Amino acid sequence: MASPLVSIALIIISVAVLLLPCRAELRQFVQGTKADRSLSFLVVGDWGRRGLYNQSHVAVQMGRTGEKLDIDLIISTGDNFYDNGLTGVNDPAFQESFTNIYTAPSLQKQWYNVLGNHDYRGDVEAQLSPVLTGIDSRWLCLRSFIVDADIVEFFFLDTTPFVDKFFTDPEDHHYDWSGILPREKYLKNLLMDVDSALKTSIAKWKIVVGHHTIKSAGHHGNTKELAGTLLPILEANNVDLYINGHDHCLEHISSSKSAVQFLTSGGGSKAWRGDVSWWNPQEMKFYYDGQGFMSLQITESAIDVVFYDVFGDVLHKWSTFQRVYSAI
Numbered sequence: 113m114a115s116p117l118v119s120i121a122l123i124i125i126s127v128a129v130l131l132l133p134c135r136a137e138l139r140q141f142v143q144g145t146k147a148d149r150s151l152s153f154l155v156v157g158d159w160g161r162r163g164l165y166n167q168s169h170v171a172v173q174m175g176r177t178g179e180k181l182d183i184d185l186i187i188s189t190g191d192n193f194y195d196n197g198l199t200g201v202n203d204p205a206f207q208e209s210f211t212n213i214y215t216a217p218s219l220q221k222q223w224y225n226v227l228g229n230h231d232y233r234g235d236v237e238a239q240l241s242p243v244l245t246g247i248d249s250r251w252l253c254l255r256s257f258i259v260d261a262d263i264v265e266f267f268f269l270d271t272t273p274f275v276d277k278f279f280t281d282p283e284d285h286h287y288d289w290s291g292i293l294p295r296e297k298y299l300k301n302l303l304m305d306v307d308s309a310l311k312t313s314i315a316k317w318k319i320v321v322g323h324h325t326i327k328s329a330g331h332h333g334n335t336k337e338l339a340g341t342l343l344p345i346l347e348a349n350n351v352d353l354y355i356n357g358h359d360h361c362l363e364h365i366s367s368s369k370s371a372v373q374f375l376t377s378g379g380g381s382k383a384w385r386g387d388v389s390w391w392n393p394q395e396m397k398f399y400y401d402g403q404g405f406m407s408l409q410i411t412e413s414a415i416d417v418v419f420y421d422v423f424g425d426v427l428h429k430w431s432t433f434q435r436v437y438s439a440i
């Protein structure tokens with residue numbers, strides 16, 4: 113039998129192993145599930161236009177679907193406020209495009225929001241401010257953060273600073289880069305933090321959420337900066353889904369080269385751009401160039417993804433399964 117001293121040393125070492133490598137760089141939140149450990153939620157992106165461009169119609173249908181699925185939370189994939197983010201914490205666009213639009217009872221849940229490039233054209237700190245949560249308690253937006261929901265862990269990432277174009281060719285737009293400079297260091301640290309957080313995750317399912325596409329046939333197409341840096345990390349850590357907005361469409365790509373599923377939900381308001389590039393039909397599971405949103409239902413053994421249009425009609429369904437091992 114090991115001496116008490118050895119046992120104590122072993123306990124200290126195992127606790128240290130559990131805590132290291134440190135994931136503390138990314139703030140972590142805990143999200144409750146239903147009693148059976150399942151979780152359901154909606155995903156909407158590219159939305160804040162004071163109800164215009166069918167934003168209000170999408171919101172109504174989100175409310176109905178949210179009710180049916182008894183959702184636990186809502187995810188926004190960014191571009192929360194058009195055209196230029198918020199001017200400050202007192203910008204009425206916050207109420208006009210969020211509080212007064214997503215009014216259905218089922219949508220009065222926690223919203224987890226990431227920033228899009230349009231949000232970076234305004235006062236970024238305003239969207240990150242707890243003052244907004246004071247105005248509407250559903251609001252939570254950080255640059256990058258983790259949400260631990262038992263069987264599933266979400267990794268929300270700030271993707272805008274990855275995109276070269278916004279730095280080298282910003283056109284007439286001003287981007288608020290305060291807080292992310294020097295850029296190279298910011299990106300390097302973020303990739304390291306995501307990698308170590310994914311490596312230490314013990315969740316059954318891993319979902320990464322960012323504004324920008326990795327793979328997309330839409331107007332903006334692939335984001336090569338993310339495909340080159342982030343995607344290898346997602347693949348190495350068995351991430352199940354990468355969820356994004358940016359392209360104003362609904363889309364599901366299942367690449368033969370990657371186990372990651374690429375889901376775009378960017379149909380929260382203005383859509384119908386009509387410019388779609390050719391994509392290998394074997395990989396393109398679904399593409400819709402109009403408005404709508406996505407739902408996910410997750411249990412220990414399955415993920416069910418559904419896309420809906422502005423009428424709430426189902427456009428596409430996809431499921432994946434994992435073996436559940438008995439605890440004994």
Ligand SMILES: *[C@@H]1O[C@H](CO)[C@@H](O)[C@H](O)[C@H]1NC(C)=O
Pocket residue numbers: 165166382383384402403422
């Ligand atoms: C609203 O949605 C309908 C149905 O999809 C579509 O025909 C119409 O063009 C949309 N309106 C706008 C302004 O996008």
